[in-house]
Amino acid sequence: MTPTEAAFLPGLELSRILYEEAVRPLLDAAFPGLPYAAARIGPGSEVLGFDTARSADHDWGPRLDLFLAADDVAAHGEAIGRLLADRLPKEIRGWPTHFRSADDPLDPVGHMAATDGPVNHRVAAHDLGGWLTREAGFDASAAEPSVRDWLAMPQQRLAGITGGAVFHDGPGLLTAARRRxxxxxxxxxRYLLACQWQRISQEEAFVGRCAEVGDELGSAVVAARQVRDLMRLSLLLERRYAPYSKWLGSAFAQLGAAEALLPALRGALAATGHPERERHLCDAYRAVAVRQNESGLIDPVDPSPRPYHGRPFLVLHAERFARPLAASVTDPELRDRPLTGSVDQWADSADLLTGADGDALRAAEAAAARG
Structure with a gap:
């Protein structure tokens, strides 16, 4: 079908209806007593609540994730897939449950389509421990994450694992993992906040230095990077995970600090000259610094911008916040670690953050730890 705004139903609601009206009755009848969890979590704009009618043109629709013990997946996974292929309704609230295979290898995403035969559905049966290991790098249903686990997990993956909705959790293991x-x-x-302030410190003066040599484009690019880092810092201060770039602004807009910060951030991006750009950035630096002081994590630091050493550029000197935050870290695995941070504080490759497995992310984290 061609999606329209009138026909659109948020993906999480569509997943809930799919489970309650179609999948659960079939599982209850065919596999009575089977322990499982049913959810819509992981990748996907609907998991973050940011899907729109535009999302329906690829990899969106009546989807569901089933989580079982590894032995149950081995014993029943294929049978569950066949049962649903044969018995699922052809559509849910007007949206096809069948996904046609892509013909274009450069466009491998799934597209909803009508069918007269078995449904090529998007109800996936996962081994919970294996799924968590692929997504997070370790099995959070069985143990608390270590420091290294935390630093190797991209925030956008954490947002997907802990976002979305769980419709049923008989064993309770998925709920426990999400809570962890x-x-x-x-x-x-504390350590990641110190690292984020340090990132901001590294490029504060470049906004002015680029402009001083006539590179207004370079000045604007650095300013945009600072805006992005301030947005991510604001999310971190409110203990929210930053999603991938497409939804960073949408997630930021939900923060308590967003309304007061938006004029300064927009002004810095829209400015066509250095003085205006610097003024807006300094307003933003000051506002986020005040929020840091209000957190009570460290003694208050003067949030006023000041000259960059002897040069005519106003900056916050954000390292003034990074240092006391780093000094407040007492965990032996973190206190002497360089301020490189978690994997997505020093890398923004989509292939790494969304495609790499846990071993690759751990290897990257270990390399960063060595400085």
């Missing part, structure tokens, strides 16, 4: 990953522990949080 819901927010950074305080020591990791």
């Amino acid at each position: 990953l819901a927010r950074y522990p305080e020591q990791v949080w």
